[in-house]
Amino acid sequence: MLKFLIISLVILSGVFLPLIAQTTPSELIVEGRWVNPPSHDPGIPSEIYHKNMPAVEYQDATVPPQPPVRMCAEWEPAVSVLIRYPLGLPWDLVEDLAQDVHVTCLVSSSNYSSAQSQFTSHGISPSQVDFVITNTDTYWTRDYGPWFVFDGQDAMGISDHVYNRTYRVDDDQSNWYLAPDLGVELWKTDLRHTGGNFMCDGHGVGMSSDDVYNYSFNSTITQDSVNNLMNAYWGIYTYHAFPDPLGSYIDHIDCYAKFLNEEKIVVITNGVDDYNLNQVANQISGLTSCFGGNYQVVRLHCPDNHDAAYVNCLIINSFVYLPLTGYYDEDTAAIHFYERELPGYIVKGYQDYSFEPTDAIHCRTKAIYDPGMLYVDVNPHVDTADLKVKALVHDYNGMGVKTDSVFLVWRFSGDSLFTNYELMDQISGFPDSFQAYLPLPVSEETLSVDYYVFAADNSGRHSTDPYTAPGGYYNVDYEVMGIEEGTEHIVPPERIAIFQQNDKLVFRSSAGLHNIEKISIMDITGRIRSEINRHLLATGGNIIVLDLDRLDLTSGIYLITVRSDQNNYTDKINIIR
Incomplete structure (x- = not known):
């Protein structure tokens, strides 16, 4: 609980906002975890936030990568998982990520010593984690973290968007510190976007909730212009945008859908928004995949009344890291779902008090892909002719x-x-x-x-x-x-x-x-x-x-x-x- 909560309220532009006095990180963080984590979205009208946040000085946009550009799909070979300290993840998950893959952790200089101590105390060796010194505002590395692409010369780099939470200045600038640490180039576009509202198949097909066209800057240009910039910087030549079926505050596609492979997409049911979710599922099933057939849409039940976030999992290398609720039958069904739909993957489940239907493991992690990967791609549609x-x-x-x-x-x-x-x-x-x-x-x-x-x-x-x-x-x-x-x-x-x-x-x-x-x-x-x-x-x-x-x-x-x-x-x- 915050020690310095002031009960008085201030009326600002007709909106009542609680005032919280300055609190040191040591009071908010216990063993490297936020004890009272912030909401994924502040829940405050954006115009009020913008009035009270400092002006942002963005790095200028760069030229796009040399074409043809190919953006990595979530399941491609990865060498590390990007997280941030103080953590928004349970330590048992971080320990497994370090053991199964590798961890790259963004941390400020003031928290660096604490991070080293906490990682060591949880059995994570220096060989299993790399620290990148940079300031951040939040732990949602999915939203502001790197989007990896290969350019026309086979060089992997970060093709960076402007984080649509423009008041989170340090989050948005963190990729400028990460890129040199990884030894890769960074390309920057003026497009506003957020990683939680984007998924792609590695073949130039991307999907989002249609709120992407309402983000600042994006709303000042045509939808075709937005799509053209995505093509230039990310190699996305087909872009599908759907009305948010959840009617939530966040409008992120990773709260209700996920590519499982190039032709299979999971869309949730939750017992509350099923009519809208069925509309999205039907729309996706009528679309053409990169291999020429229609998408196979599979459904996964994520009960709204139990805060289930099963679709907000991380798929990396041969693992699925799955947020659980503690409701045994539902958790077991979700584990079996991924074992059935992704044969060969090892499914691991984790509970945490901070997980929500709109914010769990996927939101707080981001893969760092192998820049020298051996890429194998098979069109599974075999011709009967031969x-x-x-x-x-x-x-x-x-x-x-x-x-x-x-x-x-x-x-x-x-x-x-x-x-x-x-x-x-x-x-x-x-x-x-x-x-x-x-x-x-x-x-x-x-x-x-x-x-x-x-x-x-x-x-x-x-x-x-x-x-x-x-x-x-x-x-x-x-x-x-x-x-x-x-x-x-x-x-x-x-x-x-x-x-x-x-x-x-x-x-x-x-x-x-x-x-x-x-x-x-x-x-x-x-x-x-x-x-x-x-x-x-x-x-x-x-x-x-x-x-x-x-x-x-x-x-x-x-x-x-x-x-x-x-x-x-x-x-x-x-x-x-």
Whole structure:
């Protein structure tokens, strides 16, 4: 409780405001936490706040990043989480962030010693946290913190907005101190914005509540001009804005919706604003995603009467950090929701007295992305014409993709392990583009395939899409696609599909396997492990099946060459026994 609360009221412009005498930080902060945290929004008419706040001297806008510009999606590879001290987060969450990812903490020079002491006392080592010395007004790093983009030269930097809470001068200026600490460039736009009212898919599609067009400065130019500035500074070429369905004081989209991936968006229900929320959900489901299909909208119940903020979670690397309410059944349902919708992610839950439906973990954290990330991007819509999977694999570190280490990894649905590694071909003329083919069904049990793409580069990084593979993966249902067992015409005739099915090694070709002379199997050391000559092969159809036990192959990667009287076909496969 504040020690110096003065009961008297002053009438200012017809509004009654409580006066609070000066209070030192030590009286407001206990063990690094605000004991009486401020509201996310002051709840005071903005014109009154503006009258009583000092004038803001903003840094001049800079030229935008060199195009093409790409803004990072929330789920892309990150190296740290940005928070602020004094904290607005429970210590058990901060400890996990430091252990699971890394923490970058904004702190003033006057609080630096206290921050060091508190982090150490909670078991966080100096190697797990970086402190950036700068003044801040609040702990909402989501709102004023960095928006990371890659420019046309593959350089990651901060493309900074003017924080729409213009009276929070130190918050708005903090990125000018953060950028040099991270060693990245900062570009500045005149646009007013706030991170809690923005989400994007990493492909140039952004979404907000439509209050963005009412922010100061933004309201003085046309909506097209606002959108054009977003395109220039953030690479956002498609921008969707929705009426705030909650009718709340804050109008932030992260209070009711969230991208889970490029095609899936969660929209909450809360038992109070469901009519408006359903309107937004229906509107989103009718929009086209970056991959050409409509968005899949999934719903998550966040009971208003229990202050649930389940959508205001942080997704980073392979973790979901979820605010909980203490109501067991509802919390458990929310955890199961994210485990179901984001397979492979580890979901961790946290309670805190300061969490509200409009202000929880997402509002108070911000990812710092890997400037040298290996970016793997798969369009999950497989064409029935050829079952081809295409992937963009780009090394932002500039050290080069290992073209012999880009694999389409798959299994027939129902198999416990991914046992098939198809080396993806680099597409001629497009050095970042790779392709490979999924297998045709060979029986009624093989009418569905799970897959992901794995890649490695010369920096030592490796990555997958989906990010949490093999826990997360894409699926192709051949029956839904109209492909049946025995379908032949969709596979290029020069291709031979080679894959493991239980204890068998299967070869399949739509052109037939009539002219096979020899099959050679070589391990990664270059030693020939097995050679099967024509007279031992049951050729004549479209399938050859070999017994792995008779081939005496153990687990490992093998190079298989199929020699015919016309040409040779070579592929890699990963055998798992």
